[in-house]
Amino acid sequence: NAGVTQTPKFRILKIGQSMTLQCAQDMNHNYMYWYRQDPGMGLKLIYYSVGAGITDKGEVPNGYNVSRSTTEDFPLRLELAAPSQTSVYFCASSLLVLPDSTEQFFGPGTRLTVL
Amino acid sequence: TQLLEQSPQFLSIQEGENLTVYCNSSSVFSSLQWYRQEPGEGPVLLVTVVTGGEVKKLKRLTFQFGDARKDSSLHITAAQPGDTGLYLCAGKDTNAGKSTFGDGTTLTVKP
Structure with missing residues (x-):
């Protein structure tokens, strides 16, 4: 099993641009989560999903959107x-x-810089 | 919003010393987890505690869940440089599938 995979590993964006961070898991897990981690800090929950077709907001959802069309x-x-x-x-x-x-189970992370 | 406070925020010790880090909240959690994160990687689970007063040992690491399930501690005996990392506690909501993470304790063990 690959576990949780994330792409890309690094990305630099300009202000106002859009992008999609990809996440996939091959463990048939029902729950999936997105967190952000600022330098020297813990994890803040952005969105989570309890199964395909179901998503819910976490602590810091503003500026983000998610979808869960498949379990993976x-x-x-x-x-x-x-x-x-x-x-x-x-x-x-x-x-x-x-x-x-x-x-x-966590993926390796995507490091995003917005300039 | 449930909050978890971890202390200390930073800890730098010499190899062989003992240390304790704390995770405190005013909220009750159905379970609490400790994760360790190394630079450039995602967190990895160390332990889950479920029962109030529970103590779990993992080699030189001892984890305790408070009787009221609001706090926890992690004690490391004879710390080694390989213990260096960010230690995060995470409390699971009683009625939800999501967890709240503390801001972590950054541990540095010098040889």
């Missing part, structure tokens, strides 16, 4: 990039079966 894929869309969106973005997935079976 969970792309994150930035429509009008702003410098405040410069960050490292992590996608994660988990199989929520029991309260103690919530290990999140």
Whole structure:
């Protein structure tokens, strides 16, 4: 299994440009998540999904959109990039079966810079 | 919004020393996890604690969940340079599938 994969690894955007961060998992996990991590900080939840066709906002959803058309894929869309969106973005997935079976598996991250 | 506060934010120690990092909240969590993150990589799960008062040991690491399930601690005995990294705690909402992460403790162990 490849686990959680993310593309691209690095990207530089100009203010106002748009892009999609790709995330895929091959573990048949029902839950998927998008986080952003600013330097020296923890993870802030942007959006999450409990299954195909279902998405919900996290702590910091403004400026982002997501879709979940399949179990495997969970792309994150930035429509009008702003410098405040410069960050490292992590996608994660988990199989929520029991309260103690919530290990999140993380991708390697996408480092985004908006200039 | 549930908040998790981690302390200290930064910790630099010599190899062989012991240390404890803390994760505190005013909210109750159904479970709490500790992750370790190395530079340029995503976090990796170390442990999940579920029951109030629970203690779990992973080699030189000891994790404790508070009796009220609002706080947790991570104790490392005889720290090694390989323990260097960002340690994150994450509390799972009682009625939701999402977790809240603390801002982390950056640990540096000098040889």
